[in-house]
Amino acid sequence: MSDPVERIAVSTDQDVVRVRQLVRTIAVSAKLSLVDQTKLVTAASELARNTLVYGGGGTVEVTRVDNGRRQGIRIVFADQGPGIADLDLALTDGYTTGGGLGLGLSGARRLVDEFDIETAVGQGTSITVTKWCR
Amino acid sequence: MDRVPILKIGDILLVSIQIDMEDQVALQLQEDLADRVVTTGCHGVIIDISGLDIVDSFVGRTLATIASISRVLDAETVVVGMRPAVAITLVELGLSLPGIRTALNVELGMALLARAKADERAGDSEWDEIDDEDAETAADAQP
Numbered sequence: 001m002s003d004p005v006e007r008i009a010v011s012t013d014q015d016v017v018r019v020r021q022l023v024r025t026i027a028v029s030a031k032l033s034l035v036d037q038t039k040l041v042t043a044a045s046e047l048a049r050n051t052l053v054y055g056g057g058g059t060v061e062v063t064r065v066d067n068g069r070r071q072g073i074r075i076v077f078a079d080q081g082p083g084i085a086d087l088d089l090a091l092t093d094g095y096t097t098g099g100g101l102g103l104g105l106s107g108a109r110r111l112v113d114e115f116d117i118e119t120a121v122g123q124g125t126s127i128t129v130t131k132w133c134r
Numbered sequence: 135m136d137r138v139p140i141l142k143i144g145d146i147l148l149v150s151i152q153i154d155m156e157d158q159v160a161l162q163l164q165e166d167l168a169d170r171v172v173t174t175g176c177h178g179v180i181i182d183i184s185g186l187d188i189v190d191s192f193v194g195r196t197l198a199t200i201a202s203i204s205r206v207l208d209a210e211t212v213v214v215g216m217r218p219a220v221a222i223t224l225v226e227l228g229l230s231l232p233g234i235r236t237a238l239n240v241e242l243g244m245a246l247l248a249r250a251k252a253d254e255r256a257g258d259s260e261w262d263e264i265d266d267e268d269a270e271t272a273a274d275a276q277p
Binding site: 013014016017020021024034035037038039041042045046049093100101103104106107108110111 | 154155157158188190191192194195218219220222226227229
């Protein structure tokens with residue numbers, strides 16, 4: 001049995017709010033603790049905003065996952081934007097090209113249990129994050 | 135677009151954020167508050183975020199900017215009602231909201247503003263702080 005994938009196209013500010021609400025709903029149903037719900041929704045908000053602002057829009061997919069021992073939530077943020085040229089730099093606290101605080105990517109990574117990023121200049125960026133129930 | 139209402143109570147502007155704000159709504163609040171501080175001449179701003187279940191870096195930065203703008207316009211800002219899970223997440227995110235005064239609830243926020251105002255009348259605190267900073271800078275400059 002595979003869990004359904006909830007998918008949201010992100011092209012406006014309003015879509016970022018919808019991503020937050022969807023992740024919140026699924027985090028509650030997966031019985032994440034309140035602090036973990038808050039961390040996951042916050043990370044999703046940062047990454048969905050990046051998809052919109054830096055990626056020029058894209059998609060967010062949310063799935064319930066089960067590794068046999070624990071349940072969790074996996075979220076994939078994908079865009080076909082310019083990609084990230086220097087990933088190490090982009091993951092450094094305080095580095096920004098967009099006039100923000102430079103905490104979105106680095107901060108979001110701290111808020112989740114697993115964080116994978118695939119990016120290629122000119123081809124886009126795909127970020128997968130997972131949060132497990134404790 | 136939704137708009138966050140701003141209430142005037144005596145010398146204080148009170149904002150209670152009860153919706154999940156789009157980024158544009160947060161920026162609109164920043165502008166609206168600056169306008170209201172000037173038109174009302176209020177010296178205190180209280181922002182109640184007890185209705186927010188997350189504060190991400192955008193909202194955090196907006197709160198810090200509101201505090202800075204208000205200060206330039208001669209008003210102090212206090213952010214009140216932050217949920218514990220939000221505080222934990224903010225710190226882990228790397229956002230410690232420097233320069234923002236906080237209180238646990240609206241009542242304590244009002245007390246904090248009243249105290250700040252009384253201190254200002256007494257003519258101490260703020261000027262003392264500036265003097266101290268100057269003295270430290272001078273001391274650092276010594277070889």
